[in-house]
Amino acid sequence: MFLILVYVNFQKLTDNTLIVRKLYLQKTLKFRNFKVVNSHINTMLRNSKIHYKSSDLFSVLREHFVKDMNLARIKAMSMMICALCKVQRIAYTKLAAAFDNEAEACSSLRRIQRLIAECVINTDLIAKLILKLIPVKEPYSLSMDRTNWKFSDTNINILTLGIIHEGMVFPIVFKMMDKRGNSNTKERMELISRFIRLAGDNSIAHLMADREFVGSDRLAFLNSRGIHYHIRIRENFPVIRHGKESKAHWLFTDLKLGECKHLSGIYYVNGQPCYLSGSKIKDKEGKPELQILVSYCNAEESLEMYKQRWQIETMFKGLKSSGFNIEDSHVRIQERMANLFAIVMIAYVWCYLVGIHIHENIKAIKVLNHGRKVKSLFKYGLDYISQCLLNNRNRYQINIFKFLSYT
Helix, strand or coil: CHHHHHHHHHCCCCHHHHHHHHHHHHHHCCHHHHHHHHHHHHHHHHHHHHHHHHHHHHHHHHHHHCCCCCHHHHHHHHHHHHHHHHHCCCCHHHHHHCCCCCCCHHHHHHHHHHHHHHCCCCHHHHHHHHHHHCCCCCCEEEEEEEEEEEECCEEEEEEEEEEEECCEEEEEEEEEECCCCCCCHHHHHHHHHHHHHHHCCCCEEEEEECHHHCCHHHHHHHHHCCCCEEEEECCCCEEEECCEEEEHHHHHCCCCCCCEEECCCCEEECCEEEEEEEEEEECCCCCEEEEEEEECCCHHHHHHHHHHHHHHHHHHHHHCCCCCCHHHHCCCCHHHHHHHHHHHHHHHHHHHHHHHHHHHHCCCCCECCCCCECCCHHHHHHHHHHHHHHHCCCCCCCCHHHHHCCC
C-alpha cells in the first residue's frame, strides 16, 4: 500500500523533486521495496522530458540555426514557438506566462521583447528549413498574395510567396511593405528572384497571383524567365490582338454563369504576349462576375490552376483569426513584425506537418456530409501539439519535434 501511495504522490512532482525523493527513499526503504519505487521514478524521469519540451525543440532548431544565431536566441525562439502553440495567440504577456522555464513571467516577457526588437532573424534560413521539411518536390506551384491589417494609425502589409500542396500553402518567403495598397513591381520581382535563389533556377512550375500583380515590367520579368504564370486581370483591362485594342470583357460577353472559354492565339497585355482565358463565376456576395486570366502558355489549364491560388487565403486565416491571431501583437515597427512573422511561419509549418502525419497515418479527419473536413490539417496538428505541451498527453506516442528536423 505504501508503495502505491508513493507512486501516486510522485505523479505531480517536478524532475528535481523526483531526484531528491529518490535519494531519500534510497536511504529509508528496504532494498527490495526501493527497487520497485525506483523503477517507477526512473520511468517518470524519462517521460517527464516533455516538461522540457522547448529544450527538445531547441535541440532540433539548433542544428539549423547555430551558425547564424547564438544559442540564447535559438533557445528563446524555441520557447516562444512552444508557448505560441499553447496559447494560440500573439500576446506577449500570455506568451511569457506560457514560457517553458522557471523564470518569472516578467523576465520571460523581456526575453521575448529582446528577441523581437534586437535580433535580426535570417529569413532565408527559415525558408531553407521549410523547403527541406515540406512533403513537396520541385518544381513547385506558387501562390503570391498579400495580407494586411491596421493597428491604430499603422498599416501592416505583408507580401507572401508560398508553395501550394493539396489544398494548403506553405509560406516560404515574404516581404514587409511600408504602405497600404498594392505592392509595386520591384517588390514582387525581388520576392520571386529570392525564391529562385533559394530553391533553384528551375524550381517554379506555376505562379498564381491576383489582379494587382499585372504590369508590363512584371509580365516581362516572368516571360523572360519562362515562368508559367496564371494571373487575373481586371475586366476592363485593354488587350491587343492583330494591332486592334479591345477591353478584355468584350471577348467573353457570351459566357453564362458557370461557363468558361480559352481563347486561341496570342494577345498582348501591357505590351507582353500571353494567352487569355475567362469564366463567369460568383463573387463573395454571390453576384456574377467575369474572371479573366493571362497565362504564359497552355491556357486550357489556367482556370483549374488558378483555383489553387485561394489556398493562400486559408494560410493567412491560420496565421490570423483561425490560428495564431498575429494581429493581436500590436507590433508597428516593420523589422520587429518581420521577426515575429518569421517565427510564426515556423510554428505554422510545424502544425501542418504534424496534422498531415496524424491524418494520413494514424487517424483521418472526419469528413462532413458536404465534403469538407471537420477541421483543417493545420488546426488538427495545432490541437495535438497543444495537448502534448499543455497536458503532457501524447496520445499517439509520436515525437512531435522530429517534424522540424530534416536530419
